[in-house]
Amino acid sequence: MGNCFSDEAGGKAAVGGTSSAAGGGAAAAANDAIDYYFKSRGFHGIFSQIELSFSATKLRDRDVLSKSDPMVVVYTKAKDGPPTEVFRTEVVLNSLNPTWIMKYAITFQFEVVQTLLFHVYDVDTQFHNVDVKMIKLDEQQFLGEASCALSEILTKSNRSLTLDLVQKEDSTISSHPHHGQLLVHAEECISSKTTTEMILRCSDLEHKDLFSRINPFLVISKTVESGIPIPVCKTEVLKNDHNPIWKPIFLNIQQVGSKDSPLVIEFYNFNSSGKHDLIGEARKSLADLEKLHSSGKGEILFSLNAGGHDRNKVLKSQLFVDKFSESIQYTFLDYLKGGCELNFMVAIDFTASNGNPRLPDSLHYLDPTGRLNAYQQAIVEVGEVLQFYDSDKRFPAWGFGARPIDGPVSHCFNLNGSNNHCEVDGIQGIMMSYSSALLNVSLAGPTLFGPVISTAALIASQSLANGGKKYFVLLIITDGVVTDLQETKDAIVKASDLPLSILIVGVGGADFKEMEILDADKGERLESSTGRVASRDIVQFVSFRHIQGGQISVVQGLLAELPTQFLTYMRSRDIQPNF
């Protein structure tokens, strides 16, 4: 128990108010509990809380004497699963163009397609005083339904999506009179994105007498209803300083409540025994500190004399605020609102090691029953999520390691067979080009990623030159280990400063240990043959396995990191969403 073993250096370090704490805290979930819930189940990434609000126009009139009394029921639908009811709005009386007040709170998860299904019902008069949850839906009049993915709503510039209500899921709109429209609007709930940076200084700090040494540090606490202050952050300990200036303190408004919340700033003298002496304190809110900064004046500290007669003894020391600045940390959804896009690109391995595509044991076998092979699965899993973030849904698609018709082996040929352009339309376009390419090329080798990565990098940098707000995601699906590792590293390093992320999915049973070197998470920063080191980690590698049931797939884990990579790129360049 002796304090000779305690981590004194750790005890002197700043906690809670560092830039990483405020920045990371603001970027992460608004609710730590939710964040932990997801992380403990293997989910990573950014979770934003969204609120959906609803209104409708031109609903069908079902009631004879008065207008319909509509209510919305929301379902979530996992892939190929049955819909699960999650929310009901209130009943609006007597309106064919209602606006509902009740909002549905949902957590936005980038890496999965969150399909939502909406049913609108006309609630019978006799149920009007019943709690909405108790209303039996099969006793009500069904007015229409609509469905969409959550990301479809969030990628609209005004975050509102208008959906036509239909009577049955797969009926065409023309054969039925229209049933009105449902408008779904999304709002991101984040109590504050503002981070405050302050530099605090003290003059004439003294303790006991003028000659004793002082190792001062601050603890800033917020006061809660019960009156007990809760510490929010503490600064580093300065050595032997009567006029200390601490390193900048970063506080997010979320951490303290609001800009006007009263804060308690306590000045302590560090004691290696752990019992620090309280020298004095000041009670100010962030708004007060801002005023202190602009006026340049100092705030007099007072000390609480416990048990003494003089409750608030005024000290000679003064607190000064040398710097006070606020900055806004934009979220991923803010950038989407400002018009940023994620552009999906795909490159497929056509090397001979995949096996003859006509034989059922080949990784490229096209099953006539419609069961997707590993390549198709990877395309669908990644493409289905990313397609919503691409405005024109035209995706560059390439193959590598094959001989197109009678030409030489190409390590970057257009999947659509064209000589001029590489784009295909939608995920369907990728699947069709892939199937037809299998018939038109001879699988060869070796496995080289360099040419495909360089082509993708060229597209990304050309887009920059045209002032685009596009971020590119290249998916490489391969069955084997890359042959020229150094050339691949060179291409990656060259592309590491561009708005590009590379996802590599390994299929089949090969040993992908060497490929993990490309993913800097698992090793060192990549180095090119010219001595340049990758500016950031843009590659993620994962080995594909069939995952059945409710577990999250490894591909989802890959995708979950994308918003963070995107934000890092934008923030490091101080690019702001302009909306």
Added chain:
Amino acid sequence: MGSTSRTLEITVLSCEDLRIGRKWVKKNTYVMVRTDPLNYRATKMDTEGGAYPSWNQRLSIEMPLHERFITLEVHCKTASGDKTIGTARMPATDFMGGYLPENYLNFLSYRLRDAKGERNGIVNVSVKANLPEYLSSNDNDKKVSEINACSMTSKPAPAIPIEDGKNFGFVTGIPIWSKNHV
């Protein structure tokens, strides 16, 4: 008459894993940015960072257009004097030319090697190249990058002023590719 150099804004960010001999560096490191033996800028000294120092200091340096490399030297002030503990060469093509737009903020990192050629850490910088004077910002980007490509290999010819009163009947100028040039 055009300028023959560009102003570079190099922000020296940080270094990683610096050693002297086999021991980690303890303190007092700084970085010198050079275009040639006579033209250089230096950062302030980092006294606390040890083997992972950081400066975040912006330096402005003129780089003649024919220069192909910028040298980054990491120095350490030890008891036995000033030592160069690692150098790296940054090719101009890493931040100029190609399809990158002008005023692009490049974040670049390089492997440092000591005098014996052994690896000794990494240096992280950001570089922004400002337009040379004769290219104003009204030109479109494609044209500018083509001009860069052609000016990288040769110095632009100096213009000869035409004197008053004498008509020599010729004009000299710098060849510029127009956007219609195939």
